[in-house]
Amino acid sequence: MAVYLWEGTSSSGKxxxxxxxxxxxxxxFNALRARHIAPNIKKIKRKDSSFQREIKIPGLGxxxxxxxxVVFTRQFATMIDAGLPIVQGLEILAxxxxxxxxxxxxxxxxxxxSTGGTFADALAKYPRHFDDLFVxxxxxxETGGILDIILERLADYLEKMDKLKRQVxxxxxxPAVVVAAAAIVTSILLIFxxxxxxxxxxxxxxxxxxxxxxVIAISDFMVAYGHIIFVTLGxxxxxxxxxxxxxxxxxxxxPIILKLPIFGDIVRKxxxxxxxxxxxxxxxxxxxxxxxxxxxxxxxxxxxxEQEIADARVSISxxxxxxxxLENSDIFPPMVVSMIAVGESTGALDAMLQKVADxxxxxxxxxVTGMKQLIEPIMIFVLGALVGGLVIAMYLPxxxxxxxx
Numbered sequence: 001m002a003v004y005l006w007e008g009t010s011s012s013g014k015x016x017x018x019x020x021x022x023x024x025x026x027x028x029f030n031a032l033r034a035r036h037i038a039p040n041i042k043k044i045k046r047k048d049s050s051f052q053r054e055i056k057i058p059g060l061g062x063x064x065x066x067x068x069x070v071v072f073t074r075q076f077a078t079m080i081d082a083g084l085p086i087v088q089g090l091e092i093l094a095x096x097x098x099x100x101x102x103x104x105x106x107x108x109x110x111x112x113x114s115t116g117g118t119f120a121d122a123l124a125k126y127p128r129h130f131d132d133l134f135v136x137x138x139x140x141x142e143t144g145g146i147l148d149i150i151l152e153r154l155a156d157y158l159e160k161m162d163k164l165k166r167q168v169x170x171x172x173x174x175p176a177v178v179v180a181a182a183a184i185v186t187s188i189l190l191i192f193x194x195x196x197x198x199x200x201x202x203x204x205x206x207x208x209x210x211x212x213x214x215v216i217a218i219s220d221f222m223v224a225y226g227h228i229i230f231v232t233l234g235x236x237x238x239x240x241x242x243x244x245x246x247x248x249x250x251x252x253x254x255p256i257i258l259k260l261p262i263f264g265d266i267v268r269k270x271x272x273x274x275x276x277x278x279x280x281x282x283x284x285x286x287x288x289x290x291x292x293x294x295x296x297x298x299x300x301x302x303x304x305x306e307q308e309i310a311d312a313r314v315s316i317s318x319x320x321x322x323x324x325x326l327e328n329s330d331i332f333p334p335m336v337v338s339m340i341a342v343g344e345s346t347g348a349l350d351a352m353l354q355k356v357a358d359x360x361x362x363x364x365x366x367x368v369t370g371m372k373q374l375i376e377p378i379m380i381f382v383l384g385a386l387v388g389g390l391v392i393a394m395y396l397p398x399x400x401x402x403x404x405x
Contacts, residue, residue: 004028007043009294011036011317013310017043025121029139038291041124041135063101064129066162070155072102077151087114105129118142132295133278140286150285157281164273164361171266171368178379182386189390191226194219197394211393254303258331262374266367268331271305273360276336280353289316305331322349 006028007017016037022028025044032039072093079089087110094106105126112122120139123130134154141150198216201208208216222229243249258264275296282292293313300306311325323341326332336356343352 004044004046006032006039008032008037008039009291010038011290013294013313013317025117038288038294040132041120041139042127042132063099064105066158068097068099068102069129070158070162072097072106073151073155073158077148077155080151081148086119119147132298133282136287136291136295137282137285144286146286153281153285157277160277160357160361161274164270164277164364167364167368168266168270171263171371174372175375175379178375178383182379182383185383186386186390187222187226189387190215190219190222194390194394195223201397209393209396211389212396215390215393250303258302258304262367262371266364266371267302269360269363269367271300271302271331272333272336273357273364275300275305275309276353276355276357276360280350280357283353284350289322293322308332 003019004022004025005017005019007015010016020028020031022031025041028044029039029041075093076089079092080086084092090106090110090113094103094110097103097106108125109119109122112125113119118139120135120142123138124135137150137154138147141147194215198219201212201216244253257267260267278296278299279292282295283289287295290313293309293316297306297309297313300309308326308329308331312322315325316322321341321344323337323344326337326340327334329337339352339356340349343349346352
């Protein structure tokens, strides 16, 4: 036997840790579950082991895409359903995969399983590609003897979540690209074009119009201090990105994001869709609800939503319903709370959550489309007014030239 270090979440929602004499990681995992502790499988490791939580694939790890994971999951589900042993299935998929990074990772998973480890334990060594949800569902599938069914559900889940993620990226990237284009065009005009006009107007022989003087002053400032401005803005952007990734930054920014016009509504709908899809998939796969809520909280992506889920988890642990703490929530609409309550009372919570997720997937798509239709004319108007204003300001002295002569 060996000594294993472990971390997990108690039934009351507290983080707990300790060590245990056991023959394997799976033994520790099962023992903790028997004690009503939701174990973090990535945190279970031998005390004297220097094995890293994630096996790095030098220069290749970042190339494993969601599409690769989805295809692997579906193919492996088919192999398991056909009665093929796990090790043999992994070996076949590793040999035939075109992506070297994915192939190397599958070889590592196969080697871990062939030495006596569970498939879930092997996947947990690659948290970058297989998150808590994936690992815990696979563990539930192995325990219940329905691994092929679980893998099919995971493949469906990953495809739908990837689609949702792409919709959100579209919502964020489009206005950012337009704003960046406007900033670049304006900077080029102020730094390279306006100074040429300013040279022409030096011997104009009359006072320049106020708009022209203002534009030339801004241009002179940009030429003199433009490099300082760009470096300062770059540093501010860099440190802001680092700040919002900290716990303190998330606690400050996430409530603000939810209150933003248009975009805040999209974030709220994404949160509801993600919770419905994740929780529904885990419950239908046999993962205990407290453990499922714990994982949903960690993958919520927003501190406000995470707190709402934590409150729901506490309510469940006290014997109450999951819908009660959501009734006063600003995140989950009354319709969603009512559907969850009906799902709980009828014993079909997983199916009801999937319906909620499907509905809000469509809502997100409609919201993104509506936002693009609204932002596009606004951005075009702003860009046109900005560039047009600069051009008119520089042509005003030419219009006045006849009077001067």
